[in-house]
Amino acid sequence: MALSNDGPADAAPPQDFFRKLSDAVPGIFYTYWLSADASKHCFPYVSEQVKALFGLAPANLSADGNALFALIHPEDYPILGESIAESVQSLEPWRCRARLQVVDGSYIWFEGFSQPERQADGSTLWYGQFHNIQQYKELEQELRDSEAEYSFQARFQSLVARLSKEFIHAGGKTIDDCIDQFLSEVGEFFGADRVYLYALDDDFESMTKTHRWCRPGIPSLIAPNQTIALDNRLPWHQQILQMIEGNRVVFTGHDVERLSSDGEDSTTLATVFSVPISVQGRVVGFMGMDFYASDSWRDDLNDLLVILAGLLSGVLERHLLEERLVRQSLKDPLTGLYNRRYLMPRLEEMMQRVGRYNEDFSVAIIDIDHFKRINDRLGHMAGDAVLCRFSEIVRKESRATDIVARFGGEEFVVVFPDQGMAETALAIDRILQAVCNGGFAFQGLEIAVTASAGIASASEDVLNKDTVDELLSLADERLYKAKSSGRNRFMDSSGQSPI
Numbered sequence: 001m002a003l004s005n006d007g008p009a010d011a012a013p014p015q016d017f018f019r020k021l022s023d024a025v026p027g028i029f030y031t032y033w034l035s036a037d038a039s040k041h042c043f044p045y046v047s048e049q050v051k052a053l054f055g056l057a058p059a060n061l062s063a064d065g066n067a068l069f070a071l072i073h074p075e076d077y078p079i080l081g082e083s084i085a086e087s088v089q090s091l092e093p094w095r096c097r098a099r100l101q102v103v104d105g106s107y108i109w110f111e112g113f114s115q116p117e118r119q120a121d122g123s124t125l126w127y128g129q130f131h132n133i134q135q136y137k138e139l140e141q142e143l144r145d146s147e148a149e150y151s152f153q154a155r156f157q158s159l160v161a162r163l164s165k166e167f168i169h170a171g172g173k174t175i176d177d178c179i180d181q182f183l184s185e186v187g188e189f190f191g192a193d194r195v196y197l198y199a200l201d202d203d204f205e206s207m208t209k210t211h212r213w214c215r216p217g218i219p220s221l222i223a224p225n226q227t228i229a230l231d232n233r234l235p236w237h238q239q240i241l242q243m244i245e246g247n248r249v250v251f252t253g254h255d256v257e258r259l260s261s262d263g264e265d266s267t268t269l270a271t272v273f274s275v276p277i278s279v280q281g282r283v284v285g286f287m288g289m290d291f292y293a294s295d296s297w298r299d300d301l302n303d304l305l306v307i308l309a310g311l312l313s314g315v316l317e318r319h320l321l322e323e324r325l326v327r328q329s330l331k332d333p334l335t336g337l338y339n340r341r342y343l344m345p346r347l348e349e350m351m352q353r354v355g356r357y358n359e360d361f362s363v364a365i366i367d368i369d370h371f372k373r374i375n376d377r378l379g380h381m382a383g384d385a386v387l388c389r390f391s392e393i394v395r396k397e398s399r400a401t402d403i404v405a406r407f408g409g410e411e412f413v414v415v416f417p418d419q420g421m422a423e424t425a426l427a428i429d430r431i432l433q434a435v436c437n438g439g440f441a442f443q444g445l446e447i448a449v450t451a452s453a454g455i456a457s458a459s460e461d462v463l464n465k466d467t468v469d470e471l472l473s474l475a476d477e478r479l480y481k482a483k484s485s486g487r488n489r490f491m492d493s494s495g496q497s498p499i
């Protein structure tokens, strides 16, 4: 059988082949013509889809290209113009991405590609196509967003790690230094204008500003250490209550400029975030964060602030615990007076200053007379009550700068800084008188209490070695003499003084 030559390969394309082809593919085929002086342009051929996509008739575009150019997004117009001019110049293939407004009014990204050809009259004709790349652009944006988000999360984690490390290895910094650094790093990180800390009083009736950070040029609305009564005249009183009761972040609105009583700042704040700080489950204060513009907020800002507030809460909790432990280890639990562990290093320091700066100070050892009898007759509880009342009297009768310590049992030491023998004798006389008239009682029973004391001063000539032990021994010797010669008296360097 002879093979026919009339197969499809030899068939000439029908006259409207290219039109049919161009209408069938998703992109838009076109020829674009630009006059030599660039004053006229048109699309001699353009696929039918321009009608459905842009509402433009190909016949009109073949006479004038302006209608299609008018749909280009204003931001993309310059780059499109530049790319055409460059292609005219170089006759290199033209390629560009731009947004065009489609029939529903929205802008969609298209990418165009065409090959230029110079015409005999100096004009240029491009043959090419453009197609919708919106989906690709959206994916690209999603990728960019997720990369930015990933980088933000990584920076946030490193901020938390850095701040935790700072708090753990404070390196000689005080808790206040650490908090100041915390506020400034948090403020910088979130692009805030102010970050500050308020401590709430136990009854939630007032709040005191304890720390603050302000971006350069941003004034502080409230001075540090300023206390504000938490009453319902405050515009954001309700929000603060919600924060305390719900232990959650609150927004305190747009009218915070009213805080400024002295007209220091008249700009309206965009928003204030108040983040509760709690210690052992109780809200003890809050971190405030002010923004004048809202563009730096994130939707999850609340959650991030809660993480940071948790960090600060943990640090404050540990600090308060440490403080309490130190206090407990340096104070006598029964009387609340300092103990020997606190007293001895203070005495050592003072003794060194006597040698170096010729300063003087005195000590008195005071001992309750016949204290054993009180215990034996009325019981240990009565003895404890007497010790407490006695401590109260001595504390009340001494100056704030004097150190009153329980040295052991029923023996107490009072240190009188910058005070010589004569003044100390007067002070001890007053204290022993007050003890004598102290109104001691236990379970309605009056108890007569007296005490004896021995006084020594650091500048006394009888001291040879100028040590704390020698000074205390001298005071103790004199106490013994006061006791053995009748009690209810003190003895100083000049002799005995009965009360």
Ligand SMILES: Nc1nc2c(ncn2[C@@H]2O[C@H](COP(=O)(O)OP(=O)(O)OP(=O)(O)O)[C@@H](O)[C@H]2O)c(=O)[nH]1
Pocket (backbone or CB within 6 Å): 334, 367, 368, 369, 370, 371, 372, 373, 375, 379, 380, 381, 382, 383, 384, 387, 408, 409, 410, 483
């Ligand atoms: N209730 C009570 N008694 C204590 C405490 N510490 C020590 N004592 C008692 O204090 C008493 C001290 O007695 P002594 O050292 O004999 O001295 P005193 O009876 O005060 O006699 P003089 O010092 O000589 O006047 C002892 O009975 C101790 O048990 C305490 O914390 N509470």
